[in-house]
Amino acid sequence: MTFSGWLQIALVLIAVLALAKPLGLYMARVFAGERTWLSPIVHPIETGFYRLAGLRADQEQGWLAYAFGVLAFSFAGFLAMFAILRLQGFLPFNPQGFGELAPDLAFNTAVSFVTNTNWQNYGGETTMSHFSQMAGLTVQNFLSAATGMAVAIAVTRAFMRSGATAVGNFWVDMTRATLYVLLPLAIVVAIGFVALGLPQSMDASFAATTLEGTQQTIAIGPVASQEAIKQLGTNGGGFFNTNAAHPFENPNAFANYLNIIAMLSISTALVYAFGQLVGNRRQGWALIAVTGVLLLVGTGAIYWAETSGNPLLHAVGVDPALGNMEGKEVRFGQAMTALYAAVTTGLSDGGVNAMHSSLTPLGGMVPMFLIQLGEVLPGGVGSGLYGMLVFAILAVFVAGLMVGRTPEFLGKKIEAREMKLAMLAILILPLVILGFTAVSMVAPFGLSAITTPGPHGLSEILYAYSSAAGNNGSAFGGLSGNTPWYNTTLAIAMLLGRFAYIVPVLAIAGSLAAKPRLPGSSGTFPTDRPLFVGLLIGIILIMGGLQFFPALALGPVVEHFAMLAGQSF
């Protein structure tokens, strides 16, 4: 670890924090339906959409109708996407003439993009036409992110209201998230990316003559625009198979900074907007502090594990000063690789700028663990905020009991119904991740996809299901996931991880909105102070740790000790 490495990490995170307030305030205004400086341009378009859909913007929905909106919209998105992929061969903008995708792969991919996971069981430049990339994948990159934001806003409203039956209008929230937040930001970031050297072209490829004089076909396409929304919407599905390790997706250190900042900006600002909307900005900062601390620790752990390197390689003469450089890009270095890995997994983005499978065992365990913590650091756009609020409800419950009062969070009493729904949501991750992993570890159709036997194989599969259920989308690498079993079960994991979480969360929103908002007193436990930040961190770590410790022990932990003992997998 070096000073300049930590300095880079610090600068990137400071930039994100600096953006949180202005962007958060802006989003708070957008979702409160107030005028913003973009309104003169966007408002006519927005109302045009409503008129087209016969929608009244001031008509709000109860939680059930809201949830139905989310599900119906996502299902429609899935159908459209599935159709595009299956009919790819007949559709335009297909310069390479790619054919249709196999049904299981199309299913997996459609689910993956609708759930904001962007797990890619295909190689982008060798499978997808420009039409599929743009009309299918990129559209869902926007819409799935907007859906997540809408749900988060509905939950936020539950804390703002008192004795209310409605939590907002899904269609309005989703439209505003797209038009006021995602689209303008994507344009800005895309221009930034073009300036930093990312290609933006409708050509499929160009031919180059290499130094050896041979001809090489180099794939390009509308990369910058897709890269922008991939990061802003915490989607993570890259244009190229190697994702952000590819020189056209992430050509230099500055593009890498912009990538990380773009990933973190909306999720962090949304937490700030939450504080602003519920009338307690300190609460927003407190939740941001939770993510900040855990991300820094995670980054530090990866950074340390990677710079410590692999003693087996040192033994055969590799310079230990470099640390473990396998699978990393020299243009980013250890620090920015560690930060990228922590952020992309803490955040449910899933884009990678290094091969996570090539990280040292502990360096690889941290990203996996960050996913298993529930994708709340600060999580995917929207999904991170509502996931964090579920944890906050748990923390408040335990804390509330310990101070001798019926627990309340921001003036809302947390009672049996909220606990039931919160536990339902919490149960999804272990059920899906551990359940599918255990079956895959014993069934022949599961084992056949493992390229590396031993504990590393377990890590590969555990990572895959963690990534799917957490809607992360990053792959450990090494697993040949494009089989009917994995395509199907990973898709199921993604669906459950997304919607079996959203529905109870919206039900919590409905229940909280109906409750009166109680005034605080000195007998109420303050949730915007360092003590609560510490408690919440503890709850997140303990919940995640207790669920996944045995599985992690058999995967990366064993591998780590084996590595120290001179054995590799």
Place this chain on the structure above:
Amino acid sequence: MSSSTKPISVFSPAIMLPALRDAFIKLDPRQLIGNPVIFVTEVVAALVTVIFTQDLLTGQVGTSFSGQIALWLWFTVIFACLSEAVAEGRGKAQAESLRRSKTDLMAKKLLFPDRATDHASQIIPASTLQLGDIVIVETNDIIPGDGEVIEGVASVNESAITGESAPVIREAGGDRSAVTGGTQVISDWLKIRISAKPGDSFVDRMIGLIEGATRQKTPNEIALSILLSGLTLVFLIAVVTLYGLALYAGAELSVAVLAALLVTLIPTTIGGLLSAIGIAGMNRLIGFNVIATSGRAVEAAGDVDTLLLDKTGTITFGNRMASEFVPVGGVSESDLASAVLLASLADETAEGRSIVALARADYGISEPADATSAAAFIAFSAQTRLSGVDVAGRRIRKGAVDAVLRFVGLDKAQASAEFNKAVEAIARSGGTPLAVAEEDRLLGVVHLKDVVKPGIKERFAALRAMGIKTVMVTGDNPITAAAIASEAGVDDFIAEATPEQKLAYIRNEQVGGRLIAMCGDGTNDAPALAQADVGVAMQTGTQAAREAGNMVDLDSSPTKLIEIVEIGKQILMTRGALTTFSIANDVAKYFAIIPALFVATYPGLGVLNVMGLTSPQSAILSAVIFNALIIVALIPLALRGVAYRPVGAAALLSRNLLIYGLGGLVAPFIGIKLLDMAVTALGII
């Protein structure tokens, strides 16, 4: 009852032996299913037992290990049941004495209730009394059921209920008309209309509550049970899937070790003690001589934001007392004091007595030896509003200012400016001025004031630290009320309070989302008691008040609300603390069991055996034993409750997090290591 509430050691044979028997009865799965964590433990214990028996019969080797695991899993279940039985056992003795007061009770039912003077009656068993029956109770009779006095005055010994041996007066009409079944009339007679259905009397309800028979889970207990069930499911998933993951790694885990892992991980500590905490809380309340009609009310007490307290008897002593003598017109203080002392010697009112006491104590005046013999005392009358004495040719009078002025033949304008100023100053401070005159000369003014009970201000400060606002309710005018409110340190007051005003105040606070507690005794308090979230009725109060409230204070001491609030908070805190402890324990258990399970497959994982436990089997067994014994070790804490300190929520949380969070993290590392050493030394593995 007060005699049976003195602390008895939890582990005394008198409690333990019957509790052990009850614990085995509670093993019935149909009963246990209400407690999911312990139910799962029982199922797992049964499963391991079946497998152990199977192995034993088929002559497998190494059955001793699974046998011991099974044994300790059963102990875990039994200890959990035991904690509940112990908690209930402490109440049973109280219930028993109450029940004795009820059995074989006979009632004299009036044959002709319409005839006022005809007391002819028929003797029937009290258990057959119906709502609305009229009975007659005479000297030495036991009152057969709850009811309202409709005729007569009698002194009643209520020690069976309150533990207070001094008899109380019960009479028709007014606020002392309620009587309780099981109490005894010791003089005169009462005609009583029965107001409780058979089997639903106050004593019946008390017995039910004490025994825990009618105990229902409180809302907060339900929410916590859901959290615990959820955690149990999470660990069930983690343990079941571990079988598959282990198989891949080349280790086939036995049911016994998986069961051991599951039971040590699920929150058995809090699961086992949960109901004991609630029962013990109710018992503690009964120890304070307060009966709550439901656990829900006790829990609500912990959440109370606003406390409505009657001024009289709660905040002040209830009588105005002399606090100062203000002489006027050149009279010396001691002259005024001796004059007013003489005038008050025969005055038996509280005010008169307080004047005497003040003159003696603060002014060192003693009455002349012959003062009483030659004196003619003039008693207070509503017409003159004066009292006084004629002695040795002196005519001394004290009384209301205008009455005394009339006595000296002046009107207010003619009185000296000094006198008028003194009177006004006293009135402005919320006190009552009492003028004193001798013949036609004004001597001065006595300052009578409501004296705030010592220590009450500190209690209110403590309440404020808990985040509870106190409101004083009084019939006084706003000036007097404000003065007393500021002296007592309450946050707000309702002056010239009417029942409607009280009700309106409570509703208004509730609209703002606050929880209100109040206490009251009169029938006119009933609506407010019913509206309040926690309504504490005084045992001496009317039947209407007792029905309206959700708690009854047998000692009729209104400041008890404060203790009730503390007990409510203690119950929640104990639950929270033990939940935190239970979850924090899991970290150490993982470090004991995970390396033990896999060290054979992956020797590298031996590094995780940070406690240096002897062998995989001793490690697993020690973890299971620790898990079972910690329940027993924590029974006293569960019954006593976590100490509550009025220091504000944040300080309370950091303290409890430190003790139960950090303690819960560290304690099992030490405990399991010690047990492992013991298990190894005994060579039972």
